[in-house]
Amino acid sequence: xxxxxxxxxxxPMIKSFGLxxxxxxxxxxxxxxxxxxxxxxxxxxxxxxxxxxxxxxVLVLAMVPxxxxxxxxxxxxxxxxxxxxxxATMSIEFGYAGFxxxxxxxxxxxxxxxxxxxxxxxxxxxxxxxxxMIATYVGFSSVAxxxxxxxxxxxxxxxxxxxxxxxxxxxxxxxxxxxGGVLDNFLRIEIGHLVIxxxxxxxxxxxxxxxxxxxxxxxxxxxxxxxxxxVFATASGxxxxxxxxxxxxxxxxxxxxxxxxxxxxxxxxxxxxxxxxMAMPAVSAVLLGGASVNKASIANVVIGTLLFQGILTMTPxxxxxxxxxxxxxxxxxxxSNGMILYALTRKQEVTR
Amino acid sequence: MKVTRKLFIxxxxxxxxxxxxxxxxxxxxxxxILIDNFSSGDYRALDEFWVSVxxxxxxxMSRMMREQFVVMGQKHNISLQWEDEASGQxxxxxxxxxxxxNEDMMLLSVPTFMADMNAPQSxxxxxxxxxxxxxxxxxEDNTVVLDDTASFSSF
Amino acid sequence: xxxxxxNMKNISVKELIINNIVPILFICICAVGIPLSGxxxxxxxxxxxxxxxxxxxxxxxxxxxxMAGMGLNFGMTLGAMAGQIGLIFVSDWSVVGIPGMVLxxxxxxxxxxxxxxxxxxxxxxxxxxxxVTSYIIGFFxxxxxxxxxxxxxxxxIPISSSELILPRGYGIRNTVNLESxxxxxxxxxxxxxxxxxxxxxxxxxxxxxxLIIIWFRRTKLGQDMRAVGQDMEVARQxxxxxxxxxxxxxxxxxxxxxxxxxxxxxxxxTLNTYNSHSQxxxxxxxxxxxxxxxxxxxxxxxxxxxxxxxxxxxxxxxTVGRNLIGEAQLGEYFRVFVSYGVITLALVLYxxxxxxxxxxALEKGEEVAV
Numbered sequence: 114x115x116x117x118x119x120x121x122x123x124x125p126m127i128k129s130f131g132l133x134x135x136x137x138x139x140x141x142x143x144x145x146x147x148x149x150x151x152x153x154x155x156x157x158x159x160x161x162x163x164x165x166x167x168x169x170x171v172l173v174l175a176m177v178p179x180x181x182x183x184x185x186x187x188x189x190x191x192x193x194x195x196x197x198x199x200x201a202t203m204s205i206e207f208g209y210a211g212f213x214x215x216x217x218x219x220x221x222x223x224x225x226x227x228x229x230x231x232x233x234x235x236x237x238x239x240x241x242x243x244x245x246m247i248a249t250y251v252g253f254s255s256v257a258x259x260x261x262x263x264x265x266x267x268x269x270x271x272x273x274x275x276x277x278x279x280x281x282x283x284x285x286x287x288x289x290x291x292x293g294g295v296l297d298n299f300l301r302i303e304i305g306h307l308v309i310x311x312x313x314x315x316x317x318x319x320x321x322x323x324x325x326x327x328x329x330x331x332x333x334x335x336x337x338x339x340x341x342x343x344v345f346a347t348a349s350g351x352x353x354x355x356x357x358x359x360x361x362x363x364x365x366x367x368x369x370x371x372x373x374x375x376x377x378x379x380x381x382x383x384x385x386x387x388x389x390x391m392a393m394p395a396v397s398a399v400l401l402g403g404a405s406v407n408k409a410s411i412a413n414v415v416i417g418t419l420l421f422q423g424i425l426t427m428t429p430x431x432x433x434x435x436x437x438x439x440x441x442x443x444x445x446x447x448x449s450n451g452m453i454l455y456a457l458t459r460k461q462e463v464t465r
Numbered sequence: 466m467k468v469t470r471k472l473f474i475x476x477x478x479x480x481x482x483x484x485x486x487x488x489x490x491x492x493x494x495x496x497x498i499l500i501d502n503f504s505s506g507d508y509r510a511l512d513e514f515w516v517s518v519x520x521x522x523x524x525x526m527s528r529m530m531r532e533q534f535v536v537m538g539q540k541h542n543i544s545l546q547w548e549d550e551a552s553g554q555x556x557x558x559x560x561x562x563x564x565x566x567n568e569d570m571m572l573l574s575v576p577t578f579m580a581d582m583n584a585p586q587s588x589x590x591x592x593x594x595x596x597x598x599x600x601x602x603x604x605e606d607n608t609v610v611l612d613d614t615a616s617f618s619s620f
Numbered sequence: 621x622x623x624x625x626x627n628m629k630n631i632s633v634k635e636l637i638i639n640n641i642v643p644i645l646f647i648c649i650c651a652v653g654i655p656l657s658g659x660x661x662x663x664x665x666x667x668x669x670x671x672x673x674x675x676x677x678x679x680x681x682x683x684x685x686x687m688a689g690m691g692l693n694f695g696m697t698l699g700a701m702a703g704q705i706g707l708i709f710v711s712d713w714s715v716v717g718i719p720g721m722v723l724x725x726x727x728x729x730x731x732x733x734x735x736x737x738x739x740x741x742x743x744x745x746x747x748x749x750x751x752v753t754s755y756i757i758g759f760f761x762x763x764x765x766x767x768x769x770x771x772x773x774x775x776x777i778p779i780s781s782s783e784l785i786l787p788r789g790y791g792i793r794n795t796v797n798l799e800s801x802x803x804x805x806x807x808x809x810x811x812x813x814x815x816x817x818x819x820x821x822x823x824x825x826x827x828x829x830x831l832i833i834i835w836f837r838r839t840k841l842g843q844d845m846r847a848v849g850q851d852m853e854v855a856r857q858x859x860x861x862x863x864x865x866x867x868x869x870x871x872x873x874x875x876x877x878x879x880x881x882x883x884x885x886x887x888x889x890t891l892n893t894y895n896s897h898s899q900x901x902x903x904x905x906x907x908x909x910x911x912x913x914x915x916x917x918x919x920x921x922x923x924x925x926x927x928x929x930x931x932x933x934x935x936x937x938x939t940v941g942r943n944l945i946g947e948a949q950l951g952e953y954f955r956v957f958v959s960y961g962v963i964t965l966a967l968v969l970y971x972x973x974x975x976x977x978x979x980x981a982l983e984k985g986e987e988v989a990v
Contacts, residue, residue: 188752240971246752247971250964257957264950281947393759440771442611446763450756457753458745486726493719495800535800537717569714607788609770611894 133455137401137420137448144427151434156306158427165422167297167313168378169398171320172371172391173418175364176399180409181328182360183340184237185244186399186456190392191252192233193368195259196225201373201382202282205291206270215292215377222369229255230365234358252392260385286382292373293380313378320370321411327363336360340407371395397421397449400456424448491539497570498534498541498562499593502526508576514547516575526575539564545575558582562590570594642966643912646929649958650936656943657936664935666816671931672924673806673819674887676826678880678904679923681873683833686918687842688869689849692905695739695754695870699877700897701765702731707801707882707891708769708792712781716800718808721882728878735761736874740867747852751915758901769893792893802889822883829876830920845869849916906930906959909966916970933958 148155172190179187187193200222209217233251240247264281268274273286287293299312327333338346339356346353372391376382399409402417429441498518504510515523518534519542526532544559563586564571572593581588637644654664678696685693706724715723739757746753773779774790784792806819836842844865847855856862881900885891908918911926934955941951 236968239975240968241975242748243967243971243974245749246755247964247967249752249755250960250967254957254960254964257953257960260953261950261957264947264953265945438771440767443763443767443770446766447760450760450763453756454742454753454760457749457756458742482726482729486723489719489723489726490713490715493715493717493723495714495716537719607786607791609786609791609794609894610892611766 131403133452134401134403134420137424141420141423141427144424144431147435148427148431151431153427153430153434154306158430160306160308161426162419162423163309163314164297164378165426166418167310167317168375169371169395169422170314170317170414170418171367171374172395173398173402173414174317174320174324174411175367175371176395176404177324177409177411177414178336178360178363178367180399180404180407181340182336182357183343183407184357184361184364185248185406186396186453187248187364187368188245188392188396189233189248189252189255190364190368190395191256191388192229193226193365194372194388194391195255196222196229196365197369197372198259198382198384198388199225200369201288201376202268202273202286202384205273205286205288206268208270210291212292212295215295215373218292218373219370222373223366226366226369227362230362231358233365234361237361238354238357249392253389256386256389263384282384284383284385284387286384287380288376288382289380292377295377296374297378310378313374316374320367321414324363324367325411332356332359393449393453394421394445397452400452401448405456405459421449491566493537494539494566496536496539496564496568498536498564499531499570499572500524500526500534500543501531501572501574502576503529503531503574505574505577508574508580510576511547511579512550514545514575516546517544518542520544536564539566543573562586564590568592638969640912641969642910642962643925643929646910646933646962650929650932653933653936653940657939658943659936659939662815664932665814667935668928668931669816669818670806670887671935672927673822673826674884675880675904675907675927675931676823676923677829677883678877678900679908679927680826680829680833680920681876681880682904682908683918683920683923684836684845684869684873684876686913686916687837687849688845688866689852689916690743690866690869691751691754691915692908693754693870693873693877694751694901694905695736695743695757695761696873696877696904697758697897697901698735698739698761699728699732699874699879700881700900701761702728702735702874703878703881703885704891704893704897705731705765705769706878707798707885708773708779708784708796708893711796711798711801712779712784714781714800717804720801721805721886724882725879728882729875732875732878733871736871737867739874740870743870744863744866762898765897766894794893796891796893798885798889798891801886803887805883805886819887822887825883833920841865841868902963903930903959906962909962914966914970914973930959930962 145155145158148158172194175190175193176187179185197218200220201218203221204214204218207217236251237244237248266282267280268282269279272290273282275281275283296312296316297310300315302309302311328337335346335351336356336359338349339351339353340360343353346356372388398417398421399413400417401420402413402415404410404413404417425441425445428444429439432438432440500516500518502510502514510528511526513525513527516526516532517523518536521534523544523546524532541562541564542559543562544557546555546557548554549556560582562573570593572591574589574591578584578589678700681696681699682693685691703724706726706728709727710720710724713723739754739761742757743750743753768777770791772790773792774785779785779792784796786793803819805821805825807817808821809824811818811820837846844855844860845868847858847860848862848865852862855865881897884900885896888896907926907930908922909926910930911922911924913919913922913926937955937958938948938951941954942948944950
């Protein structure tokens with residue numbers, strides 16, 4: 114009797130929260146509970162989690178506009194990342210330093226993000242229904258294309274090009290002398306082992322607020338309408354194709370900013386194959402936060418990134434402490450792709 | 466009636482495949498035969514002889530030599546040729562050996578075999594423990610490359 | 621009925637070029653690249669024959685799901701994983717040569733069937749987005765594969781050979797040496813032509829597989845698959861078990877991909893435990909698309925034209941890069957870019973054609989309604 118009422122209450126709750134998310138949250142909590150027994154400091158675990166949250170949150174935020182306009186999950190995130198990398202390398206090439214170099218990286222990345230994003234948006238409009246697969250491959254091809262360009266573009270800042278050849282960019286470039294940690298160290302909180310990169314989180318909050326506000330403007334609501342019901346949106350005078358292009362440009366730009374934020378925290382720019390596998394973690398993080406193929410909010414981004422990065426930081430240290438084996442890579446692959454699979458196979462999403 | 470017949474055919478097919486697998490295991494198992502010309506116990510090494518395994522080219526074996534032949538399957542034919550000390554004639558012998566399935570490496574002592582060709586196989590064909598030890602373990606031996614972009618250049 | 625035919629004739633030349641843009645592009649790349657690479661004809665012939673032998677089986681395994689309307693089966697990596705697991709066991713037991721390959725194939729079959737069944741069932745829940753789903757399944761199962769090979773083999777699954785196991789006591793090493801199996805099939809029937817060795821036995825197997833595919837098209841199941849590929853609802857009304865047929869097509873593809881992987885690796889001679897399989901799907905699909913196939917239409921001719929053109933480009937690209945700009949690396953990036961670019965281009969063209977067809981169908985429907 115009692116069990117039945119509990120069941121009756123629990124089932125819809127679980128359904129609304131999503132079973133995978135429940136499992137992951139439980140798993141993460143379990144990790145924190147057993148962490149002290151595995152000899153892992155919870156405070157430093159939390160610090161790692163916050164740092165990585167700050168690093169990745171903007172990249173995850175880049176999913177939101179495209180999902181809103183009905184373009185699906187942004188598997189083409191590498192395109193945005195490439196714009197960001199172009200901005201970052203150019204900012205270093207021109208010799209800006211400190212916070213200016215961070216700002217200039219974003220400013221210089223913007224035109225690339227707008228042009229590439231617009232082109233990408235036009236392409237996606239021609240392939241409605243098959244966006245995700247094509248987005249994935251657009252991302253991959255652009256990364257491979259840029260591999261060629263990194264070798265050929267006429268950069269000559271000695272910190273960036275290969276020393277012996279004098280041409281061609283290095284695979285990893287340190288940003289320590291430029292914008293490394295400019296956000297992380299701004300208003301940084303340190304209590305014992307607990308470190309919170311306040312600046313990065315504030316910057317993410319600012320961008321989130323801007324996106325949130327944008328989605329509530331006239332254009333923003335039109336964009337959402339174009340996503341949720343294109344026929345109705347067209348009937349009420351919304352140019353669906355234009356809205357979709359706008360959302361793609363926005364997503365691409367957020368991707369560009371996201372990678373620059375990531376680099377300032379990570380300390381290095383990773384070129385060549387670096388951006389190759391960056392879309393999947395961002396996609397699965399937003400799904401983990403409760404988003405679906407056609408619905409995503411800022412809350413999804415925050416929850417998802419915290420959960421995803423929490424798992425990534427906690428499992429290696431805990432499993433290492435317990436069984437002297439690092440199974441985190443396997444867990445990462447299974448969790449992130451399992452999340453995407455779950456989202457792709459849910460019935461209600463198919464009938465959009 | 467029809468369903469059971471279909472089931473039997475399927476089970477039969479699965480059985481045939483399993484048997485094929487087992488046969489392949491026996492036929493394809495790799496063994497190493499060491500042909501050896503060392504003096505062992507009372508048996509003195511030969512001055513020189515020629516050996517062929519499964520019809521390969523004859524290999525010249527002088528005193529204190531050991532050669533390895535990598536073979537597939539259990540049954541093998543060994544041919545030996547040597548010069549008889551007394552008559553100066555070339556003599557030859559050909560015989561079959563059967564390697565136990567679970568043996569990776571076997572040592573065939575030719576002097577022992579020559580002393581008594583009618584002795585059972587186990588007297589001159591013995592188990593041999595491979596001396597090759599795996600290279601010392603360093604931490605990087607334990608690491609593996611999981612990066613899936615790594616395979617681009619190898620393709 | 622006559623109207624579309626007239627249409628087809630009117631735009632035939634332009635249409636022909638658009639429909640075959642990918643092969644045409646490749647012919648151009650190869651035509652420019654071959655003189656620049658400076659390779660001799662016999663070297664290229666040797667390379668192409670060897671690559672034709674090792675890749676054909678893999679690419680052919682993609683044909684069946686295309687027939688069933690499930691697009692390009694990116695989940696063929698699952699079969700590749702199964703094949704690799706078979707090879708790991710076989711080399712642990714030191715079963716070598718052709719018997720080793722047969723045994724590896726026998727071991728891989730049940731694994732492929734299970735994986736294929738799973739993949740097919742999941743894809744039935746994701747109708748209309750099979751490709752992206754099968755692509756993600758490949759990634760997902762890669763995690764499971766790593767769990768098995770890197771953590772369970774040697775600890776839970778008995779593997780005894782110290783040459784395979786990492787020094788820590790469990791998990792398979794980065795590379796598994798298949799030297800004792802290398803080219804055992806390719807060189808089974810030795811034959812040379814113009815100084816190039818021909819993998820006769822492998823090509824015979826490929827030819828048998830082609831015949832099986834041709835025969836399979838005519839069987840009841842093959843007909844069902846084509847019907848499902850044409851229109852799922854119509855097929856369902858005709859009494860075809862749509863879901864079952866789709867799952868079967870994926871199972872078949874996975875099993876054959878497993879065999880293909882074994883043939884592929886016997887030619888290469890080493891198994892990179894953790895990344896031999898990861899890009900094999902992408903390269904096989906790119907090769908098929910280069911041959912002029914599309915998401916909904918692929919035949920045996922596409923397979924062979926595709927492999928020849930794609931691998932010609934693959935062989936010459938690094939040298940051309942070095943000769944042109946002095947960087948072999950550039951050529952390697954170029955061929956990666958072209959592989960991805962080809963898939964992108966083919967997918968875009970397919971989606972555009974599909975949308976145009978839908979629009980035409982809609983307009984026609986309206987005409988009828990009027």
